[in-house]
Amino acid sequence: GAVVSQHPSRVICKSGTSVKIECRSLDFQATTMFWYRQFPKQSLMLMATSNEGSKATYEQGVEKDKFLINHASLTLSTLTVTSAHPEDSSFYICSARDARGAGNTIYFGEGSWLTVV
Amino acid sequence: KQEVTQIPAALSVPEGENLVLNCSFTDSAIYNLQWFRQDPGKGLTSLLLIQSSQREQTSGRLNASLDKSSGRSTLYIAASQPGDSATYLCAVTYSGNTPLVFGKGTRLSVIA
Numbered sequence: 001g002a003v004v005s006q007h008p009s010r011v012i013c014k015s016g017t018s019v020k021i022e023c024r025s026l027d028f029q030a031t032t033m034f035w036y037r038q039f040p041k042q043s044l045m046l047m048a049t050s051n052e053g054s055k056a057t058y059e060q061g062v063e064k065d066k067f068l069i070n071h072a073s074l075t076l077s078t079l080t081v082t083s084a085h086p087e088d089s090s091f092y093i094c095s096a097r098d099a100r101g102a103g104n105t106i107y108f109g110e111g112s113w114l115t116v117v
Numbered sequence: 118k119q120e121v122t123q124i125p126a127a128l129s130v131p132e133g134e135n136l137v138l139n140c141s142f143t144d145s146a147i148y149n150l151q152w153f154r155q156d157p158g159k160g161l162t163s164l165l166l167i168q169s170s171q172r173e174q175t176s177g178r179l180n181a182s183l184d185k186s187s188g189r190s191t192l193y194i195a196a197s198q199p200g201d202s203a204t205y206l207c208a209v210t211y212s213g214n215t216p217l218v219f220g221k222g223t224r225l226s227v228i229a
Contacts, residue, residue, distance in 0.1 A: 006160070034216045043206065043221040044161075093160055099213070106151070106210075106217060110160035 003027060004096050006109030013084055013116055020080045021112045023094030029074035030096035034106070035067075038091040050077040084116040119144045123207055123220035130197055131228050138192040138223045140207030145188045148213060152181050152192050153206040155222070161206065165192070197227045 003026040013019045023033055031052045036044040048069050049057045056069035068080040077096075081088055093111040124139045140150075149168050153161040165174045165181040167190070173182040180193040194201060204224045208217035 032214060043219045044217075046216050046218075049216055091158070095161075095217070097214075105163065105166055107163065108153070108161040111158075113158070 004030075004094065004107045004109040006094055006112055008112060009110060010113045011115070013114070015085055015116055016083055018080055018082045019084055019114060020078055021092055021094070021114075023077045023079070023096065023109050025075045025096040025098075025107075028096075028098045028100060030077075030098065031074060032097045033071060033077040034095045034097075035069060035077075035079050036093045036095070038093060038111075044093060047079075052077075081114065084114070086116045089114055089116045119209075119211065119218050121207055121209055121218050121220035123205075123223050125223060126221065127224040127226075129226040129228060132197060132199060134197050134227075135193070135195050136197055136225070138194070138205050138207075138225070140190040140192070140220055142188045142190075142209050142218075144211065145185055146211060147185060147209045148211050148215075150181075150183055150190050150207065150209045151217065152179075152190075153208065155204045155206060157204075164205075194225075197225075199227045199229045201225060201227050 005024045007022045033050040035047045038044050046059050047062045050069045050071040052071045058064045071077040091111050095106045095108045098105050120143045122141045151166045152164045155161050167174050167183045178195040183190045204222040206222045208219045210217050
């Protein structure tokens with residue numbers, strides 16, 4: 001079945017540094033990928049929609065200059081948290097839409113735990 | 118604003134019991150609805166996807182129903198097992214290209 005790989009699964013960084021998280025669709029091409037953020041015991045909050053070859057669409061309240069999204073190929077989208085601060089510590093999850101067939105099924109990566117110290 | 122509500126927020130049942138999780142959505146013009154499972158600290162696993170034209174989907178001990186007109190879906194788990202303990206998330210999408218809108222989930226604990 002379709003698989004979405006997310007890397008790294010856990011990362012600890014110092015405050016003020018930048019961290020890049022990768023999201024790959026392994027056996028299908030994903031023209032659209034989504035990035036979510038999840039705080040403890042909360043649901044997933046959509047941050048942005050990543051479209052291959054064009055600029056990402058950010059949700060209201062999400063700083064595009066802080067959360068840089070690049071979707072350079074049909075199988076890879078990256079989220080870079082720039083100048084990270086402790087309040088950016090969270091669980092980040094990507095998803096990719098598999099448009100094959102009629103389902104338009106969305107598959108999720110395993111998520112990335114970011115801790116900013 | 119499109120919202121998805123899940124009730125109950127948490128549920129604890131003894132092993133072997135059948136149970137129902139509820140999901141409601143404010144805008145009934147959905148494209149499809151998905152149920153996911155999330156284990157603590159992990160990503161999401163898709164359980165069942167129901168297209169807007171369908172009324173239910175089944176996979177093993179799981180059965181999901183959809184009543185689009187009333188904006189409701191249920192996830193029925195038969196003969197629950199401790200391994201079913203997880204958070205179950207309901208999510209809808211309103212077209213083939215828009216992102217999922219998630220509920221806050223139901224945290225299920227199945228006690229052996």
